[in-house]
Amino acid sequence: MSNKRLMIVDDSPAVHVIIEKAARANGIEVCAHAKNGDEAVKQFELTIPDVITMDITMPIKDGLAASKEILAKYPGARILMLSAMGDEELVNEARSIGISHFMQKPFKGEDVIKEINSMITA
Amino acid sequence: MEYINIFNNSIREAFQGMFDKTITLESETSAPGWILSKGVAVIIGITGEKKGRVLLDMPFHTAMELAARLDPDLNDEDFALFTAAEFCNVASGGAITAINNKFGGIGLRLATPSIFTGTNSKIFSPNLKAVRMSYNTRFGEIDFHIALEGV
Numbered sequence: 001m002s003n004k005r006l007m008i009v010d011d012s013p014a015v016h017v018i019i020e021k022a023a024r025a026n027g028i029e030v031c032a033h034a035k036n037g038d039e040a041v042k043q044f045e046l047t048i049p050d051v052i053t054m055d056i057t058m059p060i061k062d063g064l065a066a067s068k069e070i071l072a073k074y075p076g077a078r079i080l081m082l083s084a085m086g087d088e089e090l091v092n093e094a095r096s097i098g099i100s101h102f103m104q105k106p107f108k109g110e111d112v113i114k115e116i117n118s119m120i121t122a
Numbered sequence: 123m124e125y126i127n128i129f130n131n132s133i134r135e136a137f138q139g140m141f142d143k144t145i146t147l148e149s150e151t152s153a154p155g156w157i158l159s160k161g162v163a164v165i166i167g168i169t170g171e172k173k174g175r176v177l178l179d180m181p182f183h184t185a186m187e188l189a190a191r192l193d194p195d196l197n198d199e200d201f202a203l204f205t206a207a208e209f210c211n212v213a214s215g216g217a218i219t220a221i222n223n224k225f226g227g228i229g230l231r232l233a234t235p236s237i238f239t240g241t242n243s244k245i246f247s248p249n250l251k252a253v254r255m256s257y258n259t260r261f262g263e264i265d266f267h268i269a270l271e272g273v
Contacts (some may be wrong), residue, residue, distance in 0.1 A: 011234055013201065014208040017193050058212075059234050084215020087222035089229060104219070106139030106210045 004120055006031040007049040009040040009066070010082070011058040015105075019053055022109025028116065037061030041069050051116050056083040058088065064078070068097045078119045082107065125221055126150065126253055129176075129268050132216035134193035137141070140209055141191040145257045145264070153267045159243040160263070161185070162203060164210040167233035168218065174250060174270030178210040182239070184262035207235040213266070221270075 013035075019048050020030045022025050032047040034040040038061040040054065052070070056063040063081065070077050077098050083090070086104035094102060101119055103112065130147055137145040159164070161182035168174035185202040192205055211232065218230045238245060250269035257264045 012208045012211065013204045014189075014192060017196065017201065057215075057232055084127060084212045085219050085232065086215075087219045089222065090219075104245065105215060106136050108139075 004028045004051070004116070005031040005047070005049045006116065007034065007040070007043055007047060007052045009034040009037070009043075009052060009058075009063065010055040012055070016081070018109050019112055023116075026110075026113045026117075028113065034110065037063055037066030037069075040066040044070050044074070048074075049082050051078045051080060051119055053080045053082050053112060053116075056081065056085060056094075064085050064093060064097060067094070067099055071098045080112070080115055080119060082112070125217070125270055126255070126268065129213070129217040129266065130255060132220065133213040133255070133266060134251045136209060136213035136216055137257075137259070140212060141188055141190070143260065145259050147255055149254075149256045151254050151256075153252040153269075155249075155252075156244055156246045157265075157267060159238065159240060159245055160265070161239065161241045162206050163238040163243070163245055164207045165236045165247075166210055166214050167247075168214075168230055168270060169193060171228040172198070172230060172232035172271050174268070175247065176210060176214045176269075177247065177252070177267040178206060178213075179265045179267070180206060181262045182241070184259070184264065185235050187261040192266045199267070203237050203239065206208070210266075211235055 008019050030045040034043045042058045054063040067079050080101045082103050084105045162185045166176045166180040185206040187204040189202040252267045252269035253267045
């Protein structure tokens with residue numbers, strides 16, 4: 001039984017499918033899904049995952065705002081920001097709220113898993 | 123229009139990165155203020171110092187085949203639409219990132235994608251001059267209509 005638990009946050013179901021497939025193949029349990037930042041905050045409270053993959057551009061509440069809320073309450077939360085956007089301003093904004101792991105789309109599922117594993121073992 | 127080259131590079135990289143296949147730009151023409159959709163259309167607004175939008179248009183079978191590249195076991199029509207939207211999002215995000223880094227301070231951002239389906243649906247976008255970039259792929263023709271003011 002895996003002891004690594006992942007929450008996937010993205011408004012694109014395609015991203016959920018890609019990451020969940022790679023996670024399952026690598027023994028990582030996907031304990032929660034969220035399609036916007038508001039759901040992400042609520043699901044985090046309910047499931048306390050080991051790692052979150054977090055999109056930035058989402059309806060209702062974006063990934064940066066959701067991450068800020070989660071990190072304010074759970075400073076040890078591990079968040080991997082996954083976004084189609086990756087300009088310096090955005091990366092700096094993510095860093096300023098305490099996010100140090102960032103991947104720009106497109107990505108391969110196995111690359112995300114590699115990053116997740118390194119975050120968990122760090 | 124330097125931004126067109128930036129979009130072309132990003133579209134090629136997104137296609138290669140997501141679907142492990144190459145995509146070739148066949149033509150680049152001035153686009154009218156409307157399109158007759160091939161079947162699946164995705165529109166993403168660009169906000170920030172400059173306004174614009176990206177419109178992706180492809181046949182439904184192309185979206186289905188691209189979705190099968192991501193997950194061959196999941197033969198689902200909605201998943202095909204979301205795959206097209208994600209491709210448009212990744213291609214646009216890469217281009218906007220490069221434009222932001224090149225022309226610092228313009229802070230361009232993308233809106234969430236809107237997806238439309240229906241062959242020959244007429245989609246109007248009359249207020250911005252657009253460039254139509256037509257790509258030929260082994261899965262079918264894919265068009266991007268890109269409009270971005272003043273860059």
